[in-house]
Amino acid sequence: MKRTYYLLSVMFIILSLFTVVSAQNNPLVIPGEVKAMDTPNDSADGYTVYWPVSPSDGEGVYYLVSTSSSPEGPFTPLTRLDSRLKLASENKATFGFSSKNEKLHYIEITVPKDEHCRPLIWYTQIAISRDSEVIPLGGPVTAKVVSNWFKFNKFNNLVITLFLFLTIYYFIQRAHKDPNLFIRRIPGLEAIEEAVGRATEMGKPLLYITGAYDIDAVSTIASVNILSHVSKKVASYDSRIIIPCRFAIAMTVCQEVVKEAYLNIGRPDAFNVHDIFYVTSDQFGYTAAVDGLMVREKPAANFFLGTFAAESIILSETGASTGAIQIAGTDSTYQLPFFIVSCDYTLIGEELYAASAYLSREPKLLGSLRGQDIGKIMMVLVILLACLLLTLHNYFDFEWFLFLKNFMTAI
């Protein structure tokens, strides 16, 4: 037993020594030539150095990167790359989609600039290392750094934006010629008339909230469009609308919109600027104030239209407790469930944007909505086609089957 133990131990030691010695005897293989090119899609920030993978790549093998202002040096160590990482295939924006990129290492070098913000000539030296052994991969390299006018990796954005732009433009022109473009019924909107009528009958005001963002948010702009329609109803029914605002500019816009609605209906005298007021821009400070307003003024109808955050449930629950009819609409997907459970009608996501077109019948909005629908059809077709091509790629290994996926992921 003892002999076996000794025998096994000796074998283990011999094996481990053999492995270490053979690893030491296995010399580091210098891969091919190191090259440098200007980093594309940047504003003269630097250049990219790349070189082929080495057969020696593996655990304990590193690439040492050092830089200098002169090809003669001295070179300052910049970083140490694990030879198993940093493959060019990970950086599609620079190297594209070729399968050969899996055989290349790369590093992006940021070049210092002079006092006129012009990039300096900067040299990079790459060396392969294992333990104390360091072998330079050829001489230092550099590349001319230029500022790029165009980000080619965002080309897909341009194509899709142009497609949508042209489609929407076409349908806006069509809506100008035919203002009766069809839009399907949106149930929550038909309740607006009911809500204003109820408030008038009860002699109580309506409360309107444009959301948690300032007027530069698209959802707030959509909300203000709906506010215009609601205020016209309020003015014609001689009711009252209260709008507590979280942002000064949003408040100013709401005042303008409501004032114009009263003017259009021919009741400028009934407009009260003090019903549209600033509270505070703090999320929960605003919520506390609006909650207090709800229980004191007891509005007959509450409108929550815009983007909301954690305050959504606090506002809508308080509104529900006062017995008000509540209409909500938001593009904040995480707040929608709270509105659905506590409001009478909820506009889900894009219905908020469709609502302003539905109510105003404004050709620009109608055309945009129709154009966006065409965009959705395009997306459905792209998804189906891409899934089909990827499925085929599993069975027939043609590179071009991936073109759609590559086009959509080149970012």
Place this chain on the structure above:
Amino acid sequence: MPLQQLLGIWIAAGLTLAIYSFLYKDNPAYKFAEHIYVGITAGYALCTAWYNVIEPNLISELLKANWHNPFTALIMTWTVIAPALLGILMFSRFFSKASWVSRIPIAFVIGAGAGISVPNTVQAYLIKHTSATFAPLIPKEAIAWSNIMDFINPLIVVLGVISVLIYFFFSIEQKNGLKTVSWIGIIFLMIFFGASFGYTVMGRVSLVIGRVRFLITDWFPLITNLLGLGS
């Protein structure tokens, strides 16, 4: 315990209880806390705007410029002067005859906001979401019970995305086959809303736990010590 900390705990506990008293009904304690909250946050927002925006981005930039050479100084600081002028135009609302001037900065803000959001929306909502849906519908490997979900998941994702997109078609009357697909879309939406509701409620419960823990660990010991019941 230092006096400031002691006072801080009592004020925080009092305001917490005053705000929670709204769960019973509106009352003077809630009104008091609400007005303090609104006043402090509005004042704080003003100070933040001054110290984080106006002072560093406008005042100090203007003071840094070499006004002995006004032309060069104007050229160097126009990027802060132009927004400042737009901001000043907002004050025209105090003068009824000139209040229309305030529409210029408002138009700038709305236009810039909408314009900036176009490429961001295309990138974040169209391209990223669409490309995330791409998947081979039949996996390369043989289908077995052990990898059945690899087969089902892409189908669910593609069906969910397409049916929800069809629910949001506004240009077509939803009837017959379209109505069925749209109905599937609603089911997907409701499943998401249910999951999201549960997830968010858990987050809110943790907020309540934080407040209750503060009352129990920081405030209760003060009371017990006051009453001589502390250990």
